[in-house]
Amino acid sequence: MTVREAGSRAHRGDAEGTAHALRVLRARWRTASIAAGWRFPSDWGLPEVDDVCSSAVREADLTAALAGLGRARAESGAGLDETLTDLAALHAVLTTEDSRDGLIATDPNAAPTQLLRAAALAWADASCGELRNAETTENLTSLSTHAYLRTRLGEVYRQAARAGVPVSDTHALLVVTLDLSSVTGWSRLMAMVLVADVLREVFDGGESIAILGPSVAVVLAERDPFFGDRALHAGWLVTERLTVDPQLASGQRPWLRVERLPDAQEDARALLHRVSRA
Template identity: 60%
Template sequence: MAVREAGSLWRGDAEGADRLLRELRARWRSASLAAGWRFPSDWGLPEVDEVCLSVVSGADPTTALDGLGRARARSGAGLDETLTDLAALHAVLEGTTGRRAAVDATPAPLLRAVALAWADAAMGEFGAVAATENLTGLATPEYLRVRLGEVYRAGRRSGTAPADTHVLIVVTVDLSRTAGWPRLMAMALVGDVLREVFDGGESLAVLGPSVAAVLAERGRGLAERAARTRALIAERFEVDSALRVLRRPELRVERLPCSEDAAQAMVDGLGRA
C-alpha cells in the first residue's frame, strides 16, 4: 500500500527527514487545493504534520489520520472536503496527482479511520456547545454562536440593533511561515493576550487554526484595547525565536450584521478565511 511504501524514503538523518516532510506536505497541499479545498489558509494543521511524519517514517498512519479527521471537524471542514483531502494525499503517494483526487480510489481502512474520527468529533462538538478549546483556553466557535444568539434575542426584546451595541474583534495570525509546534504556541499566546486585555466579561473564542475573536460591547476604550491587543501579540512573538518570522497579527473590528443568520454565517466565514 502506498502509505507503507513511503516509509522506504526514510533516511534516518534529521536533515533528510525534514526535507522529505516539507516536500510531502507541499505536494499534498497543492493536490488538495487542486482537488477543491476551499480555504487555503486553514489547510495547514499540526495534525497534517503528524500524518506526514507517519507516512515518511513508515509508521502505521491510523492514529495520525484519526487526529486529522477530528481536527478537520473541529475547524469546520465538511466530511466530503475532509475525505477529498485524504484522497489528495493518496494520489500524491501513488503518483497520480495529474488526475483529480478520487475518494473511491483511497484504501477503505484510511477512509474509515478519517470518517469515523470526523463524525465522532462533529457529534462531540454538537453536544458540547459551551466547551473550551484546550490549546488557547478560549471558547469554541459553537459557544460564540450561542452568545450571538443571545445578543440578537436581547436586541429584539429591547428594540435595539445588535450592531449598535456590540462588535466582533477578529484577530488573524499568518502562520504560513511556520509549522508544527510554533503554530500551536502562536495561538496559545494569542489566547493569553486576549484573556489579559478583555477581562470584563467579553466572549472570547477561537474560530479557526489561525483566527480568534472577541464579542464585545461598544464603548469608550474599545479602540485602545484593540490596539493594545495587536501590540502585545507582536511583542510576545518577538520574544520567542521560533515565532519571530511571523508577521504582525491582523486585527479588525467587524460590525455585526442586521440578522442573526447573517451573523452566524459571518462567524463561519471568518473561521475558514
C-alpha cells in the first residue's frame, strides 16, 4: 500500500511538471511569434499548437506535429511566410534559454530544413486542397465556409446591380469574434460550436452564416427593422452559452460588430479576408 501511494504521488508530480512545461513552452512560443510579426494574436492558438508543444516537451519527433500545424495554419488563413516565421520562433524558443525580459530573437534562417519542409509542404497541400475541394460547409460547426460565402456575396452583388441599389442598403455583415488567446485544447473548438448553434438559432430566416477563422464567425443578412435586435440577442446568448466551460467563462466577452459592405464586390472579398484574421 505504501509503495502504491508513493508511486501515485510521483505520477501526479510528473504529470504536474509536464503540464507546467507545456504551459511555459506555449507562452514563450506565443510571445516570440508575436514579437517576430504574427499579426493577429487572437488566432495564434490552435489545438495543433498544443500537439507541437506536447511533442517538444516529450522530446519526440516534431515532423508529424508540425505538418499538422502547417495544415491548420493554411486552413485558418495564415500565409506561408507567417507560418514559417512562427516556426522559426518555436525553434528560437527551443534553442534559447529563457531571458530575464522574456524576449527572444528569432532567426528565420536558423530552423532545421526538415522541419520547415514538413510545415511548408503540409501548408501547400492544404491550400491546394481547399481549391480542389471547395466544400460548402465546415466539418466541426456545419457553418458555411469562406469559399461559399464569397460565392454568396457574388450573388448578392449581382442582384443589387440588377436592382440598381447599393449592397450596403440591402445587406449587412455581422461579425462575431472571440478572444481565445488564453484558451487551449478542445475548449477552443467547443467555443465555436456554441457560437454556431446560437447564430443558427437567432438567424433562422435564410441568412448566410459562415465560419471565417478559428475564432471568427459572420452572418450575411438583409437589413430589416429587426436586424439590430437579433444581433444584440445573439451576443447575449453567446455570452450565456460560453459559461458552460470554465476556460471560456473566464475569458473576455464576445465582440460583435456590424461591417458595412463596400460598393465593389472585390472590396467585399478583401473585407472578408481582413475579418477572418481579426
